[in-house]
Amino acid sequence: MFKDNLKNFLKHGLMLGLYGVSAILPKRRTPVIIYHSVDESGSCISIGKDVFENQMALIKEGGYRTLTFSEIADIWKNGKAEPEKAVVLTFDDGFRNNYDVAFPILRKNGFTATIFLATDYIGKRCTWDKRSDIPDFPMLTWEMITEMGGYGIDFQPHTATHPHLPLISNNRIRDEIKRSRSTIEDKLDKRCDIFCYPYGEFDERVIRVLKEEGFIGAVAVNPDKENLYTIRRVGSMHLTTQLAFNVALKEGFSLYYSCKELVRKITMT
Numbered sequence: 655m656f657k658d659n660l661k662n663f664l665k666h667g668l669m670l671g672l673y674g675v676s677a678i679l680p681k682r683r684t685p686v687i688i689y690h691s692v693d694e695s696g697s698c699i700s701i702g703k704d705v706f707e708n709q710m711a712l713i714k715e716g717g718y719r720t721l722t723f724s725e726i727a728d729i730w731k732n733g734k735a736e737p738e739k740a741v742v743l744t745f746d747d748g749f750r751n752n753y754d755v756a757f758p759i760l761r762k763n764g765f766t767a768t769i770f771l772a773t774d775y776i777g778k779r780c781t782w783d784k785r786s787d788i789p790d791f792p793m794l795t796w797e798m799i800t801e802m803g804g805y806g807i808d809f810q811p812h813t814a815t816h817p818h819l820p821l822i823s824n825n826r827i828r829d830e831i832k833r834s835r836s837t838i839e840d841k842l843d844k845r846c847d848i849f850c851y852p853y854g855e856f857d858e859r860v861i862r863v864l865k866e867e868g869f870i871g872a873v874a875v876n877p878d879k880e881n882l883y884t885i886r887r888v889g890s891m892h893l894t895t896q897l898a899f900n901v902a903l904k905e906g907f908s909l910y911y912s913c914k915e916l917v918r919k920i921t922m923t
């Protein structure tokens with residue numbers, strides 16, 4: 655009991671301190687939030703509908719607008735400034751519940767998002783990772799993707815077969831990246847400039863191929879060093895209160911994660 659109170663006290667105090675500090679620091683790149691599946695299974699990649707709905711409300715109440723990666727890519731290409739209060743919502747893999755559950759909530763709030771598709775699985779089931787607790791969720795169909803694209807949801811490549819990229823040959827890396835990109839570009843008649851690493855895993859070979867193929871950026875999860883090809887994303891499970899949300903969005907996530915880690919260390923002893 656005492657430990658819980660101490661933990662909450664420290665957490666809140668640190669959050670407030672960080673919020674104050676972040677207000678005077680220069681703005682970082684527009685923050686990016688990572689989602690996968692919106693469902694009630696409790697799997698490691700799932701978030702419940704109510705939690706998702708509450709997070710969208712936090713974004714709205716916080717006065718943020720949403721940008722897609724296509725919009726971000728345009729801003730970067732033209733050397734323009736990113737808007738002050740904006741956030742990028744991303745969904746990895748292309749689960750069908752992104753259409754059934756998340757899409758109506760996004761639309762209700764006037765929000766957009768970027769969905770990274772594992773293109774060989776479109777219209778099928780999620781069967782690429784048999785070792786995890788992830789159920790064989792159904793995936794989006796092209797019909798759903800086209801409808802969401804018409805509304806303004808952005809689609810970008812996440813490989814064709816969802817492999818562990820650092821474990822495969824150079825030729826396969828290039829094929830996975832090119833094939834998933836051209837599939838989306840051909841179907842939706844759009845350009846794809848941003849890539850998403852399966853499992854957040856990459857190495858120098860993967861980044862070299864992305865640069866050679868003309869990608870202007872790639873999203874990871876929580877890389878050691880952040881640059882355009884290792885864009886950090888914040889896990890949605892941390893976005894529990896308006897304060898936590900503001901801290902995470904305002905000064906980027908490295909500060910936020912350091913803070914959480916510090917609280918964990920202090921309260922573990």
Ligand SMILES: [Zn+2]
Nearest residue numbers: 746747852853
């Ligand atoms: Zn994935």
